[in-house]
Amino acid sequence: MERISCGSVSEKLLATKVKLFGWINKRRDHGGLVFVDLRDRSGIVQLVLNPDVSKEVHEIAHALRPEFVIEVEGEVVARSKDTINPSIPTGKIEVKVEKIKVLNRAKTLPFMLDEAKNVEEELRLKYRYLDIRRPEILSKLALRHKIIFAIRKFLNDQDFYEVETPLLTKNTMEGAREFLVPSRLHKGSVYSLPQSPQIYKQLLMASGIEKYFQIAKCFRDEDLRADRQPEFTQLDLEMSFINEHDIQALIEKLLKQIFAVVGIDIQIPFRRMKFEQAFREYGSDKPDLRFDLKLNDLTELFKNTELKFLKSVLEDGGKIGAIHVAKKQFTRSELESWVNNAMQFGAKGLLWIKFNEQGLPESPVSKFLPENFLDQVKSIIPSITKEDTLFLIAGQYREAWALLGRLRLELAHNLGFIPKDEFNFLWVTDFPMFEYDKDSKRWVAMHHPFTSPQGEILENKDDIIARAYDVVLNGVELGGGSIRIHDKDRQLKIFEVLGIDEETATKMFGFLMEAQELGFPPHGGIALGLDRLVMLLTNSDSIRDVMAFPKTQRGYDLLMNAPSEVDESKLKDYGLKLVKSEKSK
Numbered sequence: 001m002e003r004i005s006c007g008s009v010s011e012k013l014l015a016t017k018v019k020l021f022g023w024i025n026k027r028r029d030h031g032g033l034v035f036v037d038l039r040d041r042s043g044i045v046q047l048v049l050n051p052d053v054s055k056e057v058h059e060i061a062h063a064l065r066p067e068f069v070i071e072v073e074g075e076v077v078a079r080s081k082d083t084i085n086p087s088i089p090t091g092k093i094e095v096k097v098e099k100i101k102v103l104n105r106a107k108t109l110p111f112m113l114d115e116a117k118n119v120e121e122e123l124r125l126k127y128r129y130l131d132i133r134r135p136e137i138l139s140k141l142a143l144r145h146k147i148i149f150a151i152r153k154f155l156n157d158q159d160f161y162e163v164e165t166p167l168l169t170k171n172t173m174e175g176a177r178e179f180l181v182p183s184r185l186h187k188g189s190v191y192s193l194p195q196s197p198q199i200y201k202q203l204l205m206a207s208g209i210e211k212y213f214q215i216a217k218c219f220r221d222e223d224l225r226a227d228r229q230p231e232f233t234q235l236d237l238e239m240s241f242i243n244e245h246d247i248q249a250l251i252e253k254l255l256k257q258i259f260a261v262v263g264i265d266i267q268i269p270f271r272r273m274k275f276e277q278a279f280r281e282y283g284s285d286k287p288d289l290r291f292d293l294k295l296n297d298l299t300e301l302f303k304n305t306e307l308k309f310l311k312s313v314l315e316d317g318g319k320i321g322a323i324h325v326a327k328k329q330f331t332r333s334e335l336e337s338w339v340n341n342a343m344q345f346g347a348k349g350l351l352w353i354k355f356n357e358q359g360l361p362e363s364p365v366s367k368f369l370p371e372n373f374l375d376q377v378k379s380i381i382p383s384i385t386k387e388d389t390l391f392l393i394a395g396q397y398r399e400a401w402a403l404l405g406r407l408r409l410e411l412a413h414n415l416g417f418i419p420k421d422e423f424n425f426l427w428v429t430d431f432p433m434f435e436y437d438k439d440s441k442r443w444v445a446m447h448h449p450f451t452s453p454q455g456e457i458l459e460n461k462d463d464i465i466a467r468a469y470d471v472v473l474n475g476v477e478l479g480g481g482s483i484r485i486h487d488k489d490r491q492l493k494i495f496e497v498l499g500i501d502e503e504t505a506t507k508m509f510g511f512l513m514e515a516q517e518l519g520f521p522p523h524g525g526i527a528l529g530l531d532r533l534v535m536l537l538t539n540s541d542s543i544r545d546v547m548a549f550p551k552t553q554r555g556y557d558l559l560m561n562a563p564s565e566v567d568e569s570k571l572k573d574y575g576l577k578l579v580k581s582e583k584s585k
Contacts, residue, residue, distance in 0.1 A: 283405020
């Protein structure tokens, strides 16, 4: 007798005896006949339990309940025409059960699987193994597997070696907060869980690996959101003797292969855009180009303004940016709502301007605007008409344009500007090497301190451009990379700009700088966020939907109840004493 999966039962097996295993999805008792929908990961098949076939089977059938695990043997038969179910692949057949065995009973579930969408996420995460049984979640994990398999095959064909790097590593100063792991054997010292295998993969290039990749687990102790978890998975990749275009061309071919897994043909090469243009036109280093709605600089129009708040911004070296919404006249309540929205995500205010039938401006600041304001705006935005609306934000360039970029996305979502089922890829290149952190009053690396600058290290830090690049899909950063520094003197100069003296640099990264003096090849790489990629391919709202056992937005594992307290005796082994915060007391 052939053992077969539920979804594989078909008309080709008519009159064949089969053995099936699975979970009871539904049970319908019609008195004489009992029908059961049996489910495994491949699909659903209908079982019919008839007392004329086996009284013993029929008696057991009355006790069956949803999510019981059973084993059955029976004959594949055709359904009658009036009972055919065209909505499932097995809808033309059923299995006439001759033997049945209950392998495991199930008590009443915390929630019914077919009603999970109406259940709070925390309950589903607590019973995640039940949630995964749903075809919606199971299919996402199946697709994740297929994507990772396709990645491995593609890179193997490109002569890459898959090399695992340590999870217990050195505590360094690379950006985001790290998770620390105390050492029992070395009391008072800690390991760090890697934010990424960055330094290890560079050392692999020093080792002569030349082409490395890894499906790497990474860890960051940072605030969470829909596309962020404390532990996540990335495709990590590094190559020797290459330039930016080599890596970008490889990733484009890889992504084309990945999207083919789901039957989508993407066009390569991708569009390229320098950071300066992306930020100036879209207020973001990861612009969503599925819709237009570019930002406009209206600073020149207000150079002689008498509006105190705008005047003070301009006197302080700030700018005034605008979003032009064509063919849309908002109501007063809608406009006030957008003002409130802008202030909720950080703007100090939002100024709106629309026009009446005569083309005269209507705005809370109308009396400060000239009658020919519409004509003045046309000198900057030629397409503007009296049927359109402007939204303006004033401030320092970086802050104001970032807020306009956020507003641009909010408007697009609200007004239905974003097309569905469209995949718009973009390479953002030529990032600034450094950015100034006002809080710490020092320069920090925009990517990481091992990124190579283009050309010489200039006196003006704002003018130094990195050999860095990000690949963006529909406004989401899929991954980023750079050409790395392979020369110790150049590395020390970058550390100096970052305020790291040679003594500190040697203490933190001496092993890397020594390798740079022992025959270190030119190299570069990239890392792609696998969770985000699968999230986009499955149209999921959160990366939690495409991870087997995710944590909550507060980083808590509801299934395992972790993190958890530790016995004092175990803490002593590590020389530790934990202090509870006021909130947890």
